[in-house]
Amino acid sequence: MAFENKLGGNFTLPGTSMTLNRVGYGAMQLAGPQVWGPPRDAEEAIAVLREVVAAGVNHIDTSDFYGPHVTNQIIKQALHPYPEGLVIVTKIGARRGEDKSWLHALSRQEITDGVHDNLRNLGLNALDVVNLRVGGVMGPSEGSIEEPLTVLAELKRQGLIRHIGLSNVTPWQLAEAQKITEIVCIQNLYNVAHRKDDSFIDDLAAQGIAYVPFFPLGGFTPLQSSALDTVAASLQATPMQVALAWLLQRSPNILLIPGTSSLGHLRENLGVAEFQLLPDIVAVLDSIGQVPTP
Numbered sequence: 676m677a678f679e680n681k682l683g684g685n686f687t688l689p690g691t692s693m694t695l696n697r698v699g700y701g702a703m704q705l706a707g708p709q710v711w712g713p714p715r716d717a718e719e720a721i722a723v724l725r726e727v728v729a730a731g732v733n734h735i736d737t738s739d740f741y742g743p744h745v746t747n748q749i750i751k752q753a754l755h756p757y758p759e760g761l762v763i764v765t766k767i768g769a770r771r772g773e774d775k776s777w778l779h780a781l782s783r784q785e786i787t788d789g790v791h792d793n794l795r796n797l798g799l800n801a802l803d804v805v806n807l808r809v810g811g812v813m814g815p816s817e818g819s820i821e822e823p824l825t826v827l828a829e830l831k832r833q834g835l836i837r838h839i840g841l842s843n844v845t846p847w848q849l850a851e852a853q854k855i856t857e858i859v860c861i862q863n864l865y866n867v868a869h870r871k872d873d874s875f876i877d878d879l880a881a882q883g884i885a886y887v888p889f890f891p892l893g894g895f896t897p898l899q900s901s902a903l904d905t906v907a908a909s910l911q912a913t914p915m916q917v918a919l920a921w922l923l924q925r926s927p928n929i930l931l932i933p934g935t936s937s938l939g940h941l942r943e944n945l946g947v948a949e950f951q952l953l954p955d956i957v958a959v960l961d962s963i964g965q966v967p968t969p
Contacts (some may be wrong), residue, residue, distance in 0.1 A: 682731050683923050683948040686930060688859040689883045691838055693762050693803065697923060698948045699734030700727045700941075701889070701934030705749050706742040711775050713745055714936060723941055724753035728761065730945050736862075736887070736932040738766040738808075739792040740780075747796035755798045764860070765793045766842055768808035768823065777812060781823040790830050805836045806862050810843030814864055820848050821855065828856040842889070846875050860885035860930070867918050868900065870964035880928040887930045888922060900963050906956055916943060920950035921960045 683697035705720045707713055714720040727735065739747050750763070757763070767789030770780040780789060786807075793802055807827055810816045820841075830836050840860035841852055852858050861879055865872045865888035876886050900914075907914045915933070922929050933944040952960070 682945060683931070684927070686885055686928060688804070688838065688885055690857050691859060693838070695734040695762055695885075695930060696732060697930050698732065698945060699736060699887075699930055699932045700724075700732050701932035702735055702737040702746045702750060703741050704934040704936045706745045709775050710741050711771070712742065714749070716936070717749070719938065720749050720936055721753040723936060723938055724750060726938060726941060728754060728758055730941075732945070733760050734762050734764065734930065734932070736764045736766075736934075737797075738769075739789065739796055740766075740769050740771055740777075743771045744792065744796050747793060751796065751798045762803045763797060763799070764804040764806065764840070765797070765802055766806040766808045766862075767793070767827075768806075768842070779809075781809065783822075783826050786823050786826040787830065790827075790835055794835065801834060802836050804838045804840055804859060806840040806842040806860070808842040808862075809848070815843050815845045815848070817845065817847075819851060820844065821851060824852050824855050831856065840885075840887075846878065858884060860887055862887040862889055864889060865922075866890070867903065867921050867960050868964050876926050876929065880926050884928065885930050886926065886928050887932055889932065902959050902963055906959055910950075910956075912950070913943060916947050916950065917952075917960070919944065919947040920952055921957065923947060923950070924952055924957065 685694050685696050687694045703710055705714055737746050737750060767786060768781055770778050772778050805827060807824055809820050827839055831839060838859045839856050840862060841849060841858055842862040849858060861884060863872050879886050903914045903917060907917045910917060919931055919933055922931060935941050935944060
């Protein structure tokens with residue numbers, strides 16, 4: 676199967692032949708509660724993934740620490756052998772504690788094991804894109820990322836990885852990384868209410884590097900914003916749809932990875948590719964993330 680439906684337009688990752696539809700799919704919610712263990716409904720999880728591909732999505736974001744291992748195994752069960760043109764982006768740099776905590780996994784052995792775990796559970800000989808995840812739970816932290824990234828670059832030279840991205844990083848860390856290897860994408864926390872990366876996104880767009888916001892409404896409940904609710908009601912849409920549409924219009928290098936384990940929510944998320952927010956609506960939404968002047 677080839678992909679023809681260009682959801683939300685498309686974007687070609689720098690230095691690659693990978694042209695991605697800008698509306699992708701994030702697979703984290705396919706695991707059980709707290710991203711741990713099997714899904715509540717394994718049959719629907721498989722149906723969601725197959726609908727993702729049938730709808731024209733050619734970009735799935737995952738990680739072997741979702742579950743752990745569960746999400747990648749479901750992706751393999753649902754989609755392997757993978758359709759031509761499907762790009763699977765995964766992450767390493769974290770692991771799950773027995774208490775379901777999220778822990779760093781950035782040693783040489785952990786990086787190497789993480790790559791091989793993803794290869795095995797996805798059923799691949801090489802990973803399309805691997806994001807090195809660093810920083811804290813919900814945001815970057817200062818410090819060099821040279822050591823783990825050097826290991827990842829070595830695995831790329833061995834042919835186990837085609838391209839490398841970064842997650843949860845600062846502009847300084849990107850600059851450090853670019854001295855080691857080419858970086859094709861950045862995945863950070865960003866949404867209509869959390870705008871810390873505004874200038875970073877613009878700099879990445881100038882370099883042709885993709886920006887992938889995680890948790891598009893992370894830490895931001897739509898009911899906390901009457902402006903978002905009002906806009907959504909006027910468009911006969913959900914607040915999530917409006918927030919996703921705002922991201923699509925924010926910058927052409929932004930790729931979306933909204934996740935769900937529900938077929939109904941999936942169709943709502945994919946529908947944002949058809950939205951066109953007029954300038955007066957965008958101005959209202961922009962005001963949500965502005966800090967009032969004292």
